[in-house]
C-alpha cells in the first residue's frame with residue numbers, strides 16, 4: 367500500500383531560543399523527575415531543562 371503524504375498542512379512552528387532569565391546562558395542540562403524502574407529500566411518521569419551555568423553555581427533554574 368502506498369503511503370500518501372498530505373502536503374499543504376504545515377503549521378507554522380513557534381521557535382524560540384531557550385535562554386536563562388537569570389544569567390542569559392543558553393546551555394542546558396536535562397534532568398528527569400519521578401523516573402520509575404520497570405523491569406530494571408528507567409522509564410517515564412518528567413523531563414526538566416535546567417540552566418547548565420546556574421546549575422554549576424549551585425542554583426536550580428528550570429527553563430522548561
Ligand SMILES: [Zn+2]
Pocket residue numbers: 386387388389390391417418419420421427
Ligand atoms: Zn542561568
